[in-house]
Structure formats: C-alpha cells, structure tokens
Amino acid sequence: MFSLIGFHIKIMKKDLGINMTSKNKKGRSEELPTLDQVLLVEDVLLNMDESLISLSHLKKKVSRKLKDTTLTTILDYLESKNKIVIASQGITWIHNTNPRLRKAIDKGLCI
Numbered sequence: 001m002f003s004l005i006g007f008h009i010k011i012m013k014k015d016l017g018i019n020m021t022s023k024n025k026k027g028r029s030e031e032l033p034t035l036d037q038v039l040l041v042e043d044v045l046l047n048m049d050e051s052l053i054s055l056s057h058l059k060k061k062v063s064r065k066l067k068d069t070t071l072t073t074i075l076d077y078l079e080s081k082n083k084i085v086i087a088s089q090g091i092t093w094i095h096n097t098n099p100r101l102r103k104a105i106d107k108g109l110c111i
Helices: 002-016 035-046 055-061 068-080 099-107
Strands: 021-023 029-031 084-086 091-093
Touching: 035 055, 035 068, 035 091, 068 084
Parallel strands: none
Antiparallel strands: 021 029, 084 091
C-alpha cells in the first residue's frame, strides 16, 4: 500500500507540473534537495563532536551519497537561514533555540 501511495504522489506531481529541478547561476539544471537530505545534513552538523568540520569530513559523515551540488545547495540554504557559518577553517553550527538566550538577547542593551 505504501508503494501505491508513492506512485500516486508521483502522478500528482507530474500532473501538477511540480518540477524538482532548478537552474543554477550558470544555467545548468540541478536537483533540489529533499527535506530528508536537509534534515540529514542538519543532524550531522548538530551532533558533531568537534566545533568545526571540514567539507570533506562532512561528506564522509553523511551516510547517503549526496551529489556535491546538492550538498552545496543545502549548505547555502543553512547559511542563509543563519544556522551555520562556513569559514575557511570549516563549517560550524551556530543556531541556538534556547529560550533563555533569546530572552537575554531581547533584553540586552543597544549601543
């Protein structure tokens, strides 16, 4: 039954004209990442032991094989949402959902 539902979803996407590809800056077609892929990369970055991780180590830690362009798209998205910082030394997770920290920032002084 699960595969039948997936079959219907594929038909609906096709019928609705949903396109899971995008054109990059150079005009080449590239696959957009799925939610599962984004969550996988987020989980790896959130639960890493060290504070910085290089791109090559991140690729090794991601259990599924992601295309380089897909991983780059995910990292660009996470950086635009201020969840990670990409520096020359590596990638680090900076997003903090602690409500006490948010409250302290809101009450902080503006200079």
